[in-house]
Amino acid sequence: xxxxxxxxxxxxxxxxxxxxxxxxxxxxxxxxxxxxxxxxxxxxxxxxxxxxxxxxxxxxxxxxxxxxxxxxxxxxxxxxxxxxxxxxxxxxxxxxxxxxxxxxxxxxxxxxxxxxxxxxxxxxxxxxxxxxxxxxxxxxxxxxxxxxxxxxxxxxxxxxxxxxxxxxxxxxxxxxxxxxxxxxxxxxxxxxxxxxxxxxxxxxxxxxxxxxxxxxxxxxxxxxxxxxxxxxxxxxxxxxxxxxxxxxxxxxxxxxxxxxxxxxxxxxxxxxxxxxxxxxxxxxxxxxxxxxxxxxxxxxxxxxxxxxxxxxxxxxxxxxxxxxxxxxxxxxxxxxxxxxxxxxxxxxxxxxxxxxxxxxxxxxxxxxxxxxxxxxxxxxxxxxxxxxxxxxxxxxxxxxxxxxxxxxxxxxxxxxxxxxxxxxxxxxxxxxxxxxxxxxxxxxxxxxxxxxxxxxxxxxxxxxxxxxxxxxxxxxxxxxxxxxxxxxxxxxxxxxxxxxxxxxxxxxxxxxxxxxxxxxxxxxxxxxxxxxxxxxxxxxxxxxxxxxxxxxxxxxxxxxxxxxxxxxxxxxxxxxxxxxxxxxxxxxxxxxxxxxxxxxxxxx
Amino acid sequence: xxxxxxxxxxxxxxxxxxxxxxxxxxxxxxxxxxxxxxxxxxxxxxxxxxxxxxxxxxxxxxxxxxxxxxxxxxxxxxxxxxxxxxxxxxxxxxxxxxxxxxxxxxxxxxxxxxxxxxxxxxxxxxxxxxxxxxxxxxxxxxxxxxxxxxxxxxxxxxxxxxxxxxxxxxxxxxxxxxxxxxxxxxxxxxxxxxxxxxxxxxxxxxxxxxxxxxxxxxxxxxxxxxxxxxxxxxxxxxxxxxxxxxxxxxxxxxxxxxxxxxxxxxxxxxxxxxxxxxxxxxxxxxxxxxxxxxxxxxxxxxxxxxxxxxxxxxxxxxxxxxx
Numbered sequence: 001x002x003x004x005x006x007x008x009x010x011x012x013x014x015x016x017x018x019x020x021x022x023x024x025x026x027x028x029x030x031x032x033x034x035x036x037x038x039x040x041x042x043x044x045x046x047x048x049x050x051x052x053x054x055x056x057x058x059x060x061x062x063x064x065x066x067x068x069x070x071x072x073x074x075x076x077x078x079x080x081x082x083x084x085x086x087x088x089x090x091x092x093x094x095x096x097x098x099x100x101x102x103x104x105x106x107x108x109x110x111x112x113x114x115x116x117x118x119x120x121x122x123x124x125x126x127x128x129x130x131x132x133x134x135x136x137x138x139x140x141x142x143x144x145x146x147x148x149x150x151x152x153x154x155x156x157x158x159x160x161x162x163x164x165x166x167x168x169x170x171x172x173x174x175x176x177x178x179x180x181x182x183x184x185x186x187x188x189x190x191x192x193x194x195x196x197x198x199x200x201x202x203x204x205x206x207x208x209x210x211x212x213x214x215x216x217x218x219x220x221x222x223x224x225x226x227x228x229x230x231x232x233x234x235x236x237x238x239x240x241x242x243x244x245x246x247x248x249x250x251x252x253x254x255x256x257x258x259x260x261x262x263x264x265x266x267x268x269x270x271x272x273x274x275x276x277x278x279x280x281x282x283x284x285x286x287x288x289x290x291x292x293x294x295x296x297x298x299x300x301x302x303x304x305x306x307x308x309x310x311x312x313x314x315x316x317x318x319x320x321x322x323x324x325x326x327x328x329x330x331x332x333x334x335x336x337x338x339x340x341x342x343x344x345x346x347x348x349x350x351x352x353x354x355x356x357x358x359x360x361x362x363x364x365x366x367x368x369x370x371x372x373x374x375x376x377x378x379x380x381x382x383x384x385x386x387x388x389x390x391x392x393x394x395x396x397x398x399x400x401x402x403x404x405x406x407x408x409x410x411x412x413x414x415x416x417x418x419x420x421x422x423x424x425x426x427x428x429x430x431x432x433x434x435x436x437x438x439x440x441x442x443x444x445x446x447x448x449x450x451x452x453x454x455x456x457x458x459x460x461x462x463x464x465x466x467x468x469x470x471x472x473x474x475x476x477x478x479x480x481x482x483x484x485x486x487x488x489x490x491x492x493x494x495x496x497x498x499x500x501x502x503x504x505x506x507x508x509x510x511x512x513x514x515x516x517x518x519x520x521x522x523x524x525x526x527x528x529x530x531x532x533x534x535x536x537x538x539x540x541x542x543x544x545x546x547x548x549x550x551x552x553x554x555x556x557x558x559x560x561x562x563x564x565x566x567x568x569x570x571x572x573x574x575x576x577x578x579x580x581x582x583x584x585x586x587x588x589x590x591x592x593x594x595x596x597x598x599x600x601x602x603x604x
Numbered sequence: 605x606x607x608x609x610x611x612x613x614x615x616x617x618x619x620x621x622x623x624x625x626x627x628x629x630x631x632x633x634x635x636x637x638x639x640x641x642x643x644x645x646x647x648x649x650x651x652x653x654x655x656x657x658x659x660x661x662x663x664x665x666x667x668x669x670x671x672x673x674x675x676x677x678x679x680x681x682x683x684x685x686x687x688x689x690x691x692x693x694x695x696x697x698x699x700x701x702x703x704x705x706x707x708x709x710x711x712x713x714x715x716x717x718x719x720x721x722x723x724x725x726x727x728x729x730x731x732x733x734x735x736x737x738x739x740x741x742x743x744x745x746x747x748x749x750x751x752x753x754x755x756x757x758x759x760x761x762x763x764x765x766x767x768x769x770x771x772x773x774x775x776x777x778x779x780x781x782x783x784x785x786x787x788x789x790x791x792x793x794x795x796x797x798x799x800x801x802x803x804x805x806x807x808x809x810x811x812x813x814x815x816x817x818x819x820x821x822x823x824x825x826x827x828x829x830x831x832x833x834x835x836x837x838x839x840x841x842x843x844x845x846x847x848x849x850x851x852x853x854x855x856x857x858x859x860x861x862x863x864x865x866x867x868x869x870x871x872x873x874x875x876x877x878x879x880x881x882x883x884x885x886x887x888x889x890x891x892x893x894x895x896x897x898x899x900x901x902x903x904x905x906x907x908x909x910x911x912x913x914x915x916x917x918x919x920x921x922x923x924x925x926x927x
Contacts, residue, residue, distance in 0.1 A: 058776055063885070066688050074642055075688075153656050155642075225691045244689075244699050245877025247775040275775045277875045281755055285762035285769040444888075474636015474890070477643050481650075513643070513650055 027602040028054030036254040040126030051601025069222035096587035116190040116543035128255040142206035190541040196502035236267040236598035268601035296592040298574040300379035321390030326492030327565035344484040359563040361412035367404040388570035396553030399560035427463040436465040437487040443470035452490040517564040684893035704878035714802030723813020745807030754873035770875040816848040857913030
């Protein structure tokens with residue numbers, strides 16, 4: 001019987017070797033598919049390292065994209081696959097550069113009026129869509145109108161909100177077509193960060209989608225099940241094939257509008273294949289087996305193992321500190337349930353949670369170094385505000401820091417009247433309530449659960465009876481944003497490019513939905529929240545970057561002093577990739593490996 | 605036979621209604637919906653979420669209302685649109701179904717092909733070393749968690765390079781392969797997940813087959829046959845096997861359930877694009893139309909599996925008549 005097993009396996013092996021496999025790709029030197037048409041008059045000239053044509057880059061993506069309709073997309077896999085690679089905004093963002101910044105991209109330049117209310121974009125002439133049709137200002141106006149259409153479900157509309165008018169209606173910047181290659185956005189109030197908003201204007205072709213949109217059928221466009229050739233865009237690649245649960249294949253956009261310093265048209269690569277692999281261990285195995293070329297995220301706990309794979313063909317690089325934060329936040333909501341009239345947080349607890357000293361004591365009680373060493377396998381750094389040191393543009397070091405000091409934490413808790421009166425080892429307040437709190441977190445994320453246990457243990461050490469209570473993500477979000485019935489929660493935020501104040505508004509503003517300690521306030525409930533709100537307002541209306549940085553540093557300072565979230569650690573990011581690719585410089589922000597897809601090439 | 609089949613299929617209708625209603629009720633009762641994740645995204649406003657909630661009829665907490673929104677179009681053959689994948693549910697299931705059938709089908713063949721001879725051998729050479737070895741193998745198969753076994757196999761593939769590390773096709777070369785190469789490539793990808801999934805069933809069947817065979821071999825008619833001078837081989841194959849295999853066919857119907865459950869984990873680790881991963885994703889993202897349709901498909905597969913088991917039983921055992 002065992003002979004049969006051996007025989008079956010042997011046959012399979014013979015067949016296997018016969019058919020070959022793995023991602024073998026070489027630079028053929030000739031582009032296949034070939035380029036079409038001529039490069040635009042106002043061509044974008046790329047001045048970096050030049051390469052040669054041909055080859056395939058194989059990446060993995062954690063899940064199926066949910067749509068190719070970039071306007072309606074909200075999921076990470078869609079972003080990984082189509083951002084930059086397939087769709088482009090009027091401006092680019094080079095997020096893998098030493099200091100990430102905006103890049104003209106589809107514009108030759110942009111002008112800002114002195115008061116930062118008029119933003120004019122000069123588009124490149126002669127650019128063509130991936131189906132060969134010419135691109136013009138009409139397409140920009142069209143895309144913007146689609147986004148502003150209330151019947152279209154898109155998150156992009158929110159980033160353009162300027163506030164409300166006298167009647168309470170939301171107002172947005174107005175767009176004006178000056179000529180075929182110039183558009184102007186007229187803002188109602190100054191906004192120095194308007195490029196951050198423009199960066200959400202993923203352009204779609206008017207000639208393809210105007211009719212369906214006018215007919216109210218925009219939601220039916222650019223579906224996964226549609227013919228891929230209908231996904232017309234401006235990126236270096238276009239969608240060739242999508243197979244559910246298996247792969248998305250992108251191939252060269254033959255009309256792409258960039259050339260390199262030798263006059264060769266971009267992109268260099270013929271194809272990019274995204275293999276859909278849900279399990280992280282399998283991704284790792286596939287990378288090891290040579291089936292994928294880049295592992296864009298090496299988890300802290302896997303780093304040591306992956307680092308050992310390094311060879312002449314494989315490189316494992318540190319790419320800096322993550323922009324993503326994690327934190328523990330106490331519930332400071334003073335409201336009560338409208339139906340039962342019960343306060344969301346019991347009065348005596350709320351008194352504690354709203355006491356700055358209590359939160360600071362909690363912050364001193366947490367040994368962030370130890371947390372980084374255990375939960376993050378020594379691949380993290382302590383953080384004390386919502387901007388991590390990974391963000392070289394906005395990070396400020398002038399903040400209040402909380403080195404591990406449990407004695408100080410105990411002293412501070414004693415100062416606010418907490419004593420162990422009944423000798424059970426835990427503190428009681430003056431009314432005799434034992435300080436017992438439940439720490440909720442997302443049960444399906446191991447790192448969060450471990451962080452939550454660590455925080456609970458740290459708080460227990462200084463006499464706060466904290467219990468870690470992981471729950472389902474859906475319940476957690478309900479508690480955070482609608483029912484508000486929790487003591488404290490451990491969670492984290494992810495950052496999308498471009499980082500900075502605009503993307504953090506919902507977290508910082510007291511009216512924000514993600515201002516976890518007390519979301520959606522009508523009016524700021526404390527002075528420091530009012531000050532932070534005001535600073536955020538000033539940042540938006542200031543056209544000067546140095547001034548904005550100074551103001552944003554003040555927000556970080558307030559954050560670290562008042563601790564609406566007690567920030568804990570930011571992980572060190574690493575990436576593993578094959579050395580045969582040139583210009584591959586993965587970044588810590590999404591899309592991590594392909595932000596410069598058109599520049600990547602296969603070395604000869 | 606015909607009336608039997610029709611009756612059984614008709615009996616499946618109330619079953620499907622009950623199961624789908626319970627599923628819907630659980631979906632409605634459990635907190636959060638597929639928009640929960642969106643609500644956590646700092647760049648998405650609550651107006652946008654509310655707009656989508658209305659669009660997908662998620663704003664009502666009345667189970668009957670929500671069930672009606674699903675069942676009325678479903679009865680007319682419209683299983684709806686996946687919330688997360690923005691594609692018709694029927695086409696999603698149609699894409700994944702063949703993959704799951706291929707995997708579970710080959711795993712079934714694998715486990716039966718090995719379980720029956722191994723079980724017979726173990727019974728014939730009872731308590732000898734061969735039996736003990738087979739026992740060891742089957743205990744291994746019973747006790748090893750399929751996730752762990754899958755991971756081991758993927759690791760084996762990655763380390764040795766003999767097999768692909770998961771997936772169903774070569775994702776890069778598939779487009780340029782000839783039909784024959786495609787078949788070979790798929791089979792090559794099928795080997796490891798089939799072994800993992802098949803081993804679970806194999807272990808159960810071997811134990812079952814062995815004990816049934818031992819029982820049968822101790823029957824009087826076996827002794828009579830031997831006494832009449834029939835060869836041992838003939839007695840085994842013609843007299844004993846047919847009787848011993850009966851209960852195995854009966855458990856075949858039930859084993860489909862475990863097989864489909866096991867397929868979920870195996871599919872997940874191997875990145876096998878089957879119904880299991882689809883259902884799992886749908887559940888974890890609370891993609892209601894997709895969950896409902898998957899549940900219907902799973903119930904149907906179970907009903908049909910049991911039906912096949914009954915029919916097979918009638919064919920093998922002349923004492924059983926289907927009425």
